[in-house]
Amino acid sequence: MVREVTAECLCIGDELLIGQTINSNAAWMGQELGLEGIRPVLARVVGDSEERIMEALATVQADIVLITGGLGPTKDDITKHTLCKFFHTELVRNAEVEERVVGLWTRMGRGADQVKDADRTQAMLPAGCTVLPNLLGTASGMWFEKDGRVYVSMPGVPYEMQGLMRHEVLPRLRARFQPPVIIHRTVNTTGMGETMLAERLEHWENDLGGRGIHLAYLPSPGQVKLRLSKYAGEDRKKAEAVIAEEAEKLYGLIPELIFSEGGQQLEDVVGQGLKELGQTLALAESCTGGYLSHLVTSVPGSSAYYIGGVVSYANAVKMEELGIPSDMLELNGAVSGPVAERMAEGVKKALKSDWAIATTGIAGPGGGTPEKPVGTVWIAVAGPDGVKASKGVFMGTRDLVIRRAAVAALNMLRRRIQKVPAIGKADK
Amino acid sequence: MVREVTAECLCIGDELLIGQTINSNAAWMGQELGLEGIRPVLARVVGDSEERIMEALATVQADIVLITGGLGPTKDDITKHTLCKFFHTELVRNAEVEERVVGLWTRMGRGADQVKDADRTQAMLPAGCTVLPNLLGTASGMWFEKDGRVYVSMPGVPYEMQGLMRHEVLPRLRARFQPPVIIHRTVNTTGMGETMLAERLEHWENDLGGRGIHLAYLPSPGQVKLRLSKYAGEDRKKAEAVIAEEAEKLYGLIPELIFSEGGQQLEDVVGQGLKELGQTLALAESCTGGYLSHLVTSVPGSSAYYIGGVVSYANAVKMEELGIPSDMLELNGAVSGPVAERMAEGVKKALKSDWAIATTGIAGPGGGTPEKPVGTVWIAVAGPDGVKASKGVFMGTRDLVIRRAAVAALNMLRRRIQKVPAIGKADK
Structure with missing residues (x-):
């Protein structure tokens, strides 16, 4: 040894x-x-x-x-x-x-x-x-x-x-x-919590030990990284092949949850996708308050595809800048699917982008109701193929709700760009 | 003892x-x-x-x-x-x-x-x-x-x-x-690095030991916290008085750098100031890319004074949304005082706010020139008393330039709201 x-x-x-x-x-x-x-x-x-x-x-x-x-x-x-x-x-x-x-x-x-x-x-x-x-x-x-x-x-x-x-x-x-070489491969997932993920991967995980592979779950807000590690021993190529084989099985088990490997962040994947398509992005944020824009612009060179965005904290901004009819706000409330969709369409039109994401929700700690509890966030993505909103309820402190909603929003755009089936589709 | x-x-x-x-x-x-x-x-x-x-x-x-x-x-x-x-x-x-x-x-x-x-x-x-x-x-x-x-x-x-x-x-x-009681007091500063600050406080600091006070410098991007600690001994009131006396001297030495005490963040101070004045804020961000808005909205209840903002990553957004004449962009370049001022005035007018902050700069790692190196950021604050821009050159990675510029921008607004003299005025 x-x-x-x-x-x-x-x-x-x-x-x-x-x-x-x-x-x-x-x-x-x-x-x-x-x-x-x-x-x-x-x-x-x-x-x-x-x-x-x-x-x-x-x-x-x-x-x-x-x-x-x-x-x-x-x-x-x-x-x-x-x-x-x-x-x-x-x-x-x-x-x-x-x-x-x-x-x-x-x-x-x-x-x-x-x-x-x-x-x-x-x-x-x-x-x-x-x-x-x-x-x-x-x-x-x-x-x-x-x-x-x-x-x-x-x-x-x-x-x-x-x-x-x-x-x-x-x-x-x-x-x-010259420490012993360890081969690592980290697969990045989003869209499912650690506990449910572990349950879904149980059978596959049980067999890893026998192949000398250690699996680590590395959770962060809205994401779980799965790291496969194995001592290379004498034969590095062979160890890499064993890891590759198991990674392939993992891709077969949760194809819709995996968005990248290694240090590539969700915002990098989205940026790369937009660059490849030669398309642009605009944002309209309410509850995420600029954090989504911060994530997008944390990528060097993001000015190639990110045109800009609007943070609409007051309803007046929603109406004027994004062209949301005031009766829609009254009818549906600011935190609603129709408003999120109109926000996305509005900013897409105003900034002449190919894609747009909009968020509207209740980050807390105040402002929740029994019908719309703290953590309720509507996210809409507008693109060349139309606009679609979906609702999430995110747990945790104000900061965590914002972070989780931003990750979910980026992931919605990623799936639209990459034409990935919705979550659950691959689940038999 | x-x-x-x-x-x-x-x-x-x-x-x-x-x-x-x-x-x-x-x-x-x-x-x-x-x-x-x-x-x-x-x-x-x-x-x-x-x-x-x-x-x-x-x-x-x-x-x-x-x-x-x-x-x-x-x-x-x-x-x-x-x-x-x-x-x-x-x-x-x-x-x-x-x-x-x-x-x-x-x-x-x-x-x-x-x-x-x-x-x-x-x-x-x-x-x-x-x-x-x-x-x-x-x-x-x-x-x-x-x-x-x-x-x-x-x-x-x-x-x-x-x-x-x-x-x-x-x-x-x-x-x-039955442990002895320790009295702590933490004074939060911004606008001067740890080194210069230590030099400026040298004489005062030298005398602290004799009074049984320990001073710690706790730096974070754009800020330095100064923590004074002292054993209360038999007489807690007296120890608190000694700490209070030295804290008062500290306020006398660097009045323009201190923005709060304890866990109160810069964004909390700005928010509280705006609330007290019954005034509102709007933001126009270029190089900070939404991070400034994220800081402002990280404060629960910020919707009371924060109307919203524009992230203008493409020049077209600067021109259309914020009313920047295209010849001004051509003449001065997007990273310039006049453009920052027009951005601030533009968003203030568009969102009908009392105050507005604008940032435009080069966060890096690319895009720098010998004249305008990476880290160059123009920040403008527009308010009831007019608009004023100032330039900073911030060190570090893209993320750090963004964080430091955002702290500097919030601090510019704080000083305007609180009518604090500019940095250096109290120096000697």
């Missing part, structure tokens, strides 16, 4: 301990380590205290320690000094880092002479460590080795840490430890 | 280590402990492994250990057995708990004879521990004492753990340790 490579996450920061910030870094790192075949065995959080950090460093047992936090330029950031103490070294000025930090500020419109001392301290780094360039901030990553163990220190700001992990740390860990 | 009472959180579960679940329990417990004056000094996550759990229990240094997870009835839940091993005791049937677990199932519509063996195992609890009744589930809480330390084991399901903490654990900890 291949020797297991183990890792520990050591997150530094009073704000994590006192619960002002939830430690999402440890979870993110744990997931990435798992994908590399490295086993996370411990995650620790300690405060901004030299004594606590020293103690934690001295009691590490894993092959790898990923340290985050405490690298800012302010007084309560003491990780760098503590690392110097632990590794019996001292801070020295790194000209390259200084130049980059100064450059960062200069690009923001300040002269080099205006760059503050505090930022120059970001160029002071422990002698003897390998400096890992952080392209998204002023705190560099640091790589130490001691007694066969690797210690990596990174900033606690999630996107800076993630950038360093992707571009510097993970490739280096791979080269340094 | 009062003796500090310390606590450690020990969270058990493979799903936490591999990042399938983010560990929100530790943050929640840390927050509650802090409010009780108990200092969280360490949070650990270990997997479902007897060896790892034993090792963690054996190395506890704090006065209190709050253990979560691993109390379910399935095979991979081993916490109870491991606790028996650690405390040299054994599982015994607890008739009271058995009755409650059976009662729970019965209320769910099953007969007592149908209650599964697996659930009856939930009534098997370590001899010698104090059983803490869990009214929300089948896994009881357990309270152990050994060598002056308290060990509490609770289920990992957040609401069950929270119920046990509130009704059983925290009152018992209070009675057992």
Whole structure:
């Protein structure tokens, strides 16, 4: 058996301990380590205290320690000094880092002479460590080795840490430890909750263990990712083939729920579909309040197919901008299928797009009625082949209702674009 | 000086280590402990492994250990057995708990004879521990004492753990340790990065230690929270007065940067300001793509002041919906002050609002030029007192540029509503 490579996450920061910030870094790192075949065995959080950090460093047992936090330029950031103490070294000025930090500020419109001392301290780094360039901030990553163990220190700001992990740390860990290769395949689904999905996949899932495949359900609002993992062993090609075979069975079982694989988001799939068709999109949002538009425009290059949208929070906007007759609002109420359809048609016509999505509903916490409880959302999609609305009732807080409704709306458009049968059709 | 009472959180579960679940329990417990004056000094996550759990229990240094997870009835839940091993005791049937677990199932519509063996195992609890009744589930809480330390084991399901903490654990900890009270006050700022802020506050910060106050900088995109903490000691009122005095100095130093305290977000402040004035808001977004509208509508009850908005991604939308002359777009380019101002005025007029914000910029990663690099965003605010645009250059990924620009835009509106002097005015 291949020797297991183990890792520990050591997150530094009073704000994590006192619960002002939830430690999402440890979870993110744990997931990435798992994908590399490295086993996370411990995650620790300690405060901004030299004594606590020293103690934690001295009691590490894993092959790898990923340290985050405490690298800012302010007084309560003491990780760098503590690392110097632990590794019996001292801070020295790194000209390259200084130049980059100064450059960062200069690009923001300040002269080099205006760059503050505090930022120059970001160029002071422990002698003897390998400096890992952080392209998204002023705190560099640091790589130490001691007694066969690797210690990596990174900033606690999630996107800076993630950038360093992707571009510097993970490739280096791979080269340094050559962990056993794990083959992963992640199939992204929407339209069915985790529990029902697990029930539907029960028989298929029961057989996976015998083939050396581990299945993980990774739920997020409105979606469930299914990750198949298998140790590659000696024969990578064979392992990939086994995974491919099971993935194909999965596609046969829930064809109408799968929208992509890997990191491709629903908004990416919709964007790609529109690009391929050479068609455009417009949005009319009420209860989703701009979140749907935010999702669509989170895709780089979305201006190629997204024309724009209207957020109609007041009924007056619905009437004037989208041409909804006031008697329709009175007759059906703003949260209704006819209004959603007219909103979609109205914005499609006004912005001269090929497709349009409209949402109208009750995100809560107030505004619900027994007939239309909080979470009730009407979604309409208008396209070259006509307009159709459908109702969903989404659970959870205001934020969750908005997120789930936006995912459902994008998925309705995706199915229309891809001409996928409606949910349940493939279910015998 | 009062003796500090310390606590450690020990969270058990493979799903936490591999990042399938983010560990929100530790943050929640840390927050509650802090409010009780108990200092969280360490949070650990270990997997479902007897060896790892034993090792963690054996190395506890704090006065209190709050253990979560691993109390379910399935095979991979081993916490109870491991606790028996650690405390040299054994599982015994607890008739009271058995009755409650059976009662729970019965209320769910099953007969007592149908209650599964697996659930009856939930009534098997370590001899010698104090059983803490869990009214929300089948896994009881357990309270152990050994060598002056308290060990509490609770289920990992957040609401069950929270119920046990509130009704059983925290009152018992209070009675057992009579911890010192800590006073916290968090002041929220925007408009200046952590580094410059620290420099500006340097003299004030240097004096805080002497007054027994700890200051923490808590940055997030576009914002920095400043948290002041102090032990109340014998005289809670006096400690609160000391904190209040320093907070007042802080307000004097950076009046134009502070927008709220505690959990009140920028969008809450803006909403409250508009409500008080009885005025309304409309938005015209280009580069922020709906995110600004999403922030505004994330506030429950925002329909009282938010009329709606336009997301103008294509130039045609800018021209038609917002009445931007095409020669203005050609002359200045879409990313310019005049266009931002016309967008704001256009949407204000079209939606008949008192205030309007417009954004136009380059969120990236493509589309930048040497003159207008990625991150360049023009923001305009139109109001009863006229329209004014200003330019920002925001760093980071597409997502960060969008988030930072949205925060800056909300803050521009806040300053206009509150008639706060522009940034820098209060500087010296």
